[in-house]
Amino acid sequence: MSTRRLSLVLVLTSLLVALVFSFGAGRSEWLYWKPPIVLLVALYWLLFEPQTFGLVFAFTLGLLVDFVSGAPAGESAMAFCVTAYWAQTLEHRLLHFTIFHQCLLIAGLVVVYQLISVAIDLAIHGGALQLALLYPALSAILVWPFIAGVLGRLHRRSL
Amino acid sequence: MLVLLALALALLFVDRNTRWLDPTRAWIDSAAQPLRWLSNTPSNVAKWSDQNLLSRSELVADNQRLKTEVLVLKGEVQRVVDLSVENARLRNLLSARELLKTRVLVAELIGVSTMPLRHQVTINRGARDGVFVGQAVLDGDGLMGQVIAVDNDRSQVMLISDARHAIPVQIAEFGTRLIAEGTGDYQRLQLRHVPPTLNIKEHDLLLSSGLGGRFPAGYPVGRVATIERKSGQDFVEVTVLPTAQLNRSRHLLLLFTEVNPVPRGGIDSDIDGDINNNERDKADVD
Numbered sequence: 355m356s357t358r359r360l361s362l363v364l365v366l367t368s369l370l371v372a373l374v375f376s377f378g379a380g381r382s383e384w385l386y387w388k389p390p391i392v393l394l395v396a397l398y399w400l401l402f403e404p405q406t407f408g409l410v411f412a413f414t415l416g417l418l419v420d421f422v423s424g425a426p427a428g429e430s431a432m433a434f435c436v437t438a439y440w441a442q443t444l445e446h447r448l449l450h451f452t453i454f455h456q457c458l459l460i461a462g463l464v465v466v467y468q469l470i471s472v473a474i475d476l477a478i479h480g481g482a483l484q485l486a487l488l489y490p491a492l493s494a495i496l497v498w499p500f501i502a503g504v505l506g507r508l509h510r511r512s513l
Numbered sequence: 514m515l516v517l518l519a520l521a522l523a524l525l526f527v528d529r530n531t532r533w534l535d536p537t538r539a540w541i542d543s544a545a546q547p548l549r550w551l552s553n554t555p556s557n558v559a560k561w562s563d564q565n566l567l568s569r570s571e572l573v574a575d576n577q578r579l580k581t582e583v584l585v586l587k588g589e590v591q592r593v594v595d596l597s598v599e600n601a602r603l604r605n606l607l608s609a610r611e612l613l614k615t616r617v618l619v620a621e622l623i624g625v626s627t628m629p630l631r632h633q634v635t636i637n638r639g640a641r642d643g644v645f646v647g648q649a650v651l652d653g654d655g656l657m658g659q660v661i662a663v664d665n666d667r668s669q670v671m672l673i674s675d676a677r678h679a680i681p682v683q684i685a686e687f688g689t690r691l692i693a694e695g696t697g698d699y700q701r702l703q704l705r706h707v708p709p710t711l712n713i714k715e716h717d718l719l720l721s722s723g724l725g726g727r728f729p730a731g732y733p734v735g736r737v738a739t740i741e742r743k744s745g746q747d748f749v750e751v752t753v754l755p756t757a758q759l760n761r762s763r764h765l766l767l768l769f770t771e772v773n774p775v776p777r778g779g780i781d782s783d784i785d786g787d788i789n790n791n792e793r794d795k796a797d798v799d
Contacts, residue, residue: 370548377545377552413517417524421541427534428524435517478529 361512368395386486389493392419398505400438401445412438426478433470437463457495464491618767632675639666647727651766655733655756656721672759674699682734683722690722693753699760702735704751729770
């Protein structure tokens, strides 16, 4: 029981830290490159604790991101949900991949996430489809080993 | 999965067409405020260190520049002594009144009126320092305004750009007397009753004329910015850019003039009084 609770504390802390990072705007020219950190952390938990975290977790988190970021409610929720669903189907294989393969797969997931949220944005506000929507996938490749490494270490220690 | 997708679509629809989700959004947003503050901390720290930790070389350079500036100014002050002696002699020849001796007191800006149309600032000097109502206030570049209320150790200053303010001025080159009114815009004064025949150009410097007895004469007020001649109008519309940095200066000068009371005979002391450019007061050729 106590290990379970510790794990939950870790999950909540990791998500809070991810939210803090997602707020940090940084320089405006780097804005397009900002990786969806909350999504990456959520994906980590979905992939490595699949019995506990499922689609409802992803959906709730997406909704929270929507409310906090001022996006139309349901946009990130839907994108999180679809991405999480796809991640779940890949879960069994992904765990055996090398970190490099994992990164590529994560990039693919981020592209899916970006496409869905941008599509919803276009449907609601209109606008133009830009190549910039692929940048977060590239930056996610760089960030994923770090997230997986740190969370993996903390996760194993808490078990 | 499908249920969640449907829920997401429903939420999108609701959020797009109603305001039902606004309270939730506001609540979550305020709950996230500490996180936002936390994420801003690095940039706040950077800003703070930028302001507070100037590099030594920057300070040295600054010091050097200031020293040079002081030297240059001292040189000019020497000339001023010479000029004021000469001026006094000439005035004596004209049997005009003595040159005004002035003393200044440096004051710091400690507050600005929150009403955008009320150009009023608070300074950290008051009755204890001898500040009085009607006292002229300058910055490094020109006249800023006048004291309108005095407390024990702070006072209120109305800027010349306030829409309720007017100041008697003269064109530096010709001495033509005019009145410059505030407009409520820090970058713009307006000249009142300028006849179309008046010889006035853009960039003409306007000095305080000293009429009205409130502001001392000879301090720069502004430069003519635009002149608009409209056919069928009795007067020309002239706007003036104040020389003082009305919305930027932090350190102001309070002017104490030891005025020999001016014989009021020939002077039109009413600030709002009509101006007639053909009339010249001999008593006040400043």
